[in-house]
Amino acid sequence: MLPLTVPFFATIGLAIVGYLLARRRALSVASGDIRVLNALPHQHGLNTALSTLLPPLAVMLTWALAVRIGASRDLVLAPQNPAFTYIALIGLSVTGFVLSLLRISRDFRARNASERWIMALLIFASTIAILTTVGIVLSMVTETYSFFGQYDWRDFFFSTTWSPNFRGGSDLGIIPLIWGTLYISFIALVFAVPVGLFAAVYLSEYASPRMRSIAKPLIEILAGIPTIVYGLFALVTVGPLLRDYFAAPMGLGQSASSVMTAGLVMGIMLIPFVSSLSDDIINAVPQAMRDGSLGLGATKSETIRQVVVPAALPGIVGAVLLAASRAIGETMIVVLGAGAAARLSLNPFEAMTTVTVKIVSQLTGDTDFASPETLVAFALGLTLFVITLGLNVVALFIVRKYREQYE
């Protein structure tokens, strides 16, 4: 990267000079009377600055990318003499500088010209979202591909044992991890969905504006708390509590980190998620439907149960799916609360592990990017990405479709 520093700063310097020069030249072309100019002097300046700056920057970016891609394929793309790169880039910059200065005249539409450059920048910025997705997919797909080159995909998807061994001969079956993930998410949802839903119903149908203005922010604080805080809470408070008062007396286990610990704490984390999404959806149900039901003599709770909630149901299902995708992708709570042992068991007080925990444990510390034990993390990541993406797409589709119904 370093060889590009010199042309980078040279270009920026040239652009600043270009701005000042172009402004002066525009003024002198107009012989001091800017009314005769098609564009204002500073617009001429901006056009020259951007013409000097942007093309070399774009080339630098593409060039750096090409060199990197070349390096990863053992091709040496960079010329032996960096002076060549310097001259090419600075030459490009100077060309833009000179051409744009030469174009300055009374009739030159510098405003439109400079705005075309700005437009290019805006478009580039909005493609970054797409580039991110492409980056995510590409990085995971290539590594997963090389993982399946070393490890049979049938063993990965259908084996029920997970025992990585960095000396080789590991069993890398995803089933126990998926089981742990789903079990924990299930417990979290069993806790969060009723609580969140009832809270949303109460807040939107019963609560006075005063109570709503106090309770809603309080619940939403839960959403602003970082997950590492929940993780520590699970590790230090909830885990020992569940072990000492539930698991140990009932003879179900001696482990503080368990599916129950992680599930319960994750449930707390999801409450505001479920409640604020369902709150929006319940509020979107038209008042006329409620009035109709109340007018027929139904009580408020009957109206809610038989009219409002059924009308809002698709949206609520969408909210639950979004919450489920959150739960599946959650990392810190399970890293600190669920344990590291891959197990297929029904006992909720036993330590189990999840896909995300294993991604973290396979990729932290000294890792060798050629061994299947490390590469498996990318396959796990891809699986996770596909599952959550599927849930999100379905959920967003349902929520959006439902919203349109009443608008």
Add this chain to the structure above:
Amino acid sequence: MSASKHGSLLQTDPHTKKRNAAEKRFRMYGLSAIGIAVIALVILLVSIIGNGASSFRQTYISFPVTINAAEIEAAESALLKTGAYNKIIQTSLLTYLTENDLLQDIPEADAFGMISDEAGATFRRFILADPEAAGTTFQLNLLANGRIDGYFKGRVTAQTALLDQNVTPAQLVLADRLADQGALVKRFNWAFFTNPDASDQRPEAAGLGVAILGSLYMMAVVLCLALPIGVAASIYLEEFARKSWITDVIEVNIANLAAVPSIVYGILGLAIFINFAELNQSSPLVGGLVLTLMTLPTIIISTRASLKSIPPSIRDAALGVGASKMQSVFHHVLPLAAPGILTGTIIGLAQALGETAPLLLIGMVAFVKEYPAAWSPDAGLFGEASTALPVQVFNWTQRSDPAFVERASGAIITLLIFLLIMNALAIFLRKKFERRW
């Protein structure tokens, strides 16, 4: 079904009673759901604050120390410099203890063990910073060992000390005597915010200095990249893009990116920024880039919402007096939307500040004792190894000494205070500049 069978309207019949009872029960469910959520919040905060509040105060041993120039010279030429300084501290401590007759039957080694292993280095820094001190006697404040500190915080008792290899009951007796003498005091622990992390054996010296610095660097990177890119992307999508399949793809994409699990961004960072672009592992630059990609959707969504809230009449008025579309956006719409954009950005930054999982994958869990420089010739901009606040919390939860749980909770309190300030600022800005059209 005649009305007479059911009695008078003034009397509620059993069926109505049942329905009213159901109504009441339903209300109770709703109330208790809110109650559960609020209680969970209270328990969470109480447990964290209860565990961590004590980390802001630390036990120090304070006693007079004498050192002369010859001793400094000898210590500086020794192979183990801090060891030599430790010796001087021990001699002074012994003198102090015998002068006040505090030692009595307690072995000397126990007395020495009460001072933190970090003391030699602290003393050396103190002497080197202030060479005038040579030859004089001055009062020195040194960190007490983590276990002694734990004794004054109720974590260690005489019973646990019997089973503990790192502390003896005799030390606790001596600690009580020193406390009576006023030589052992708890005071506000500034070092917790300025010290770097410390090894497993010296929890008393561990601090958040490097972590706070690293988090600040990353926030700087996120702010400098995510804000301009996010605003530019929102402007294009909201003001210029014509509805086509490409913009549809971008929009669906952004909505999905906002819901992608954060750990996936960590994998992306590892694969793209570290393995492919070969940027430095555990550097704030890579951390900041990953967090930038993560916060971009949040910023784009909130920026678009605030651009949307600016009425079209503003744009029309600007276009009407001859502004170009670009000018109407940059000169009129954007300044009016700025408060909303700022609020969204602060909330996005707060989210990024608390994020842990992706940073674990790009190597920020490493043990870092040197303060990272913002720029260095070897590592470039923000390229030196660093750690971050939430990652430091995770790091401390992985240590065996229970004193680190206190530290981790203290670090979380610090993190939550930062978040509180940011969110309060966002709410303040929104309240102050919010405009209804």
